[in-house]
Amino acid sequence: MKLAPLDYKRPASLQEAIAILAAHDGAALPLAGGQSLIPILAFRLAAPTMLVDLRGVPGLDGIAIGPGGVRLGAMVRWRDIEDEKRLAAAWPLLPAVISHIAHYQIRNRGTVGGSLAHADPAAELPGLAVTCDATIEIVGRDGPREIPASALFVGALSTSLAAGDLIVGMRLPPWRDGRRWAFEEFALRRGDFAIVGVAAYYDLDDAGRVVDAHIGAIGVSEYPIRLTAAEQALNGSPIDDATIAAAARAACAMVEPQDDIHASAAYRRALVGTLTERALARASA
Numbered sequence: 275m276k277l278a279p280l281d282y283k284r285p286a287s288l289q290e291a292i293a294i295l296a297a298h299d300g301a302a303l304p305l306a307g308g309q310s311l312i313p314i315l316a317f318r319l320a321a322p323t324m325l326v327d328l329r330g331v332p333g334l335d336g337i338a339i340g341p342g343g344v345r346l347g348a349m350v351r352w353r354d355i356e357d358e359k360r361l362a363a364a365w366p367l368l369p370a371v372i373s374h375i376a377h378y379q380i381r382n383r384g385t386v387g388g389s390l391a392h393a394d395p396a397a398e399l400p401g402l403a404v405t406c407d408a409t410i411e412i413v414g415r416d417g418p419r420e421i422p423a424s425a426l427f428v429g430a431l432s433t434s435l436a437a438g439d440l441i442v443g444m445r446l447p448p449w450r451d452g453r454r455w456a457f458e459e460f461a462l463r464r465g466d467f468a469i470v471g472v473a474a475y476y477d478l479d480d481a482g483r484v485v486d487a488h489i490g491a492i493g494v495s496e497y498p499i500r501l502t503a504a505e506q507a508l509n510g511s512p513i514d515d516a517t518i519a520a521a522a523r524a525a526c527a528m529v530e531p532q533d534d535i536h537a538s539a540a541y542r543r544a545l546v547g548t549l550t551e552r553a554l555a556r557a558s559a
Contacts, residue, residue: 280325302326343446351385367455405488409422454558462536474489478513486509503527506524525550
């Protein structure tokens with residue numbers, strides 16, 4: 275199908291972009307990479323009257339790495355993350371997760387802000403953002419604000435963004451030395467959306483016990499979730515086979531996926547346990 279008729283503007287500043295979005299009160303949509311939005315428009319699943327192209331807005335495409343963590347501008351592409359070699363030491367889980375996103379052509383155009391705003395429940399970046407307590411930077415008609423990633427996603431393809439709001443960046447907290455981490459994903463084919471994905475990281479105290487465990491999952495709910503029961507099974511315990519098995523059982527028990535054309539609920543639930551066990555085993559190695 276073809277796109278329905280609509281207007282197009284390419285603002286030259288963030289203020290101009292916000293003003294256009296606010297003036298149309300939800301009838302205008304921002305265009306970042308377009309890898310999700312354009313197919314949605316082609317299938318007439320959304321019908322905005324205007325597209326606001328963000329490619330002319332300066333200051334949205336930087337990657338900043340420092341003592342306070344990593345900041346990704348909204349227009350940072352997956353390819354930019356892959357090409358930023360400093361991330362392998364500064365935030366290794368990030369490029370590991372990004373490598374699972376679609377194919378090269380998509381990673382060459384898809385953006386951080388576009389993925390967060392699209393809020394696909396099987397998308398890797400929203401899952402990472404929730405798992406890692408990321409902060410989402412937003413600018414709207416009332417000015418800038420920040421929210422935790424967990425407050426952004428409210429349903430499948432649905433966020434808490436108001437009409438006129440624009441995601442301008444995402445911040446990841448500092449990465450500790452010696453942190454153990456892994457990402458596991460299962461898809462029907464390489465590059466497909468995940469059936470289930472699990473991201474995990476934790477630190478160890480001086481006695482070798484797990485502290486600050488973070489485990490999150492995609493593909494098992496209408497939005498990415500933290501597997502808090504699995505985290506609790508890890509924290510305060512040595513990382514051994516028994517602890518990993520307990521965390522995997524806890525992960526299975528707390529998810530309530532739905533049947534769909536790709537997998538049954540029972541299969542997804544079992545897969546959560548399997549991928550949690552694999553991720554933790556890889557992290558511990």
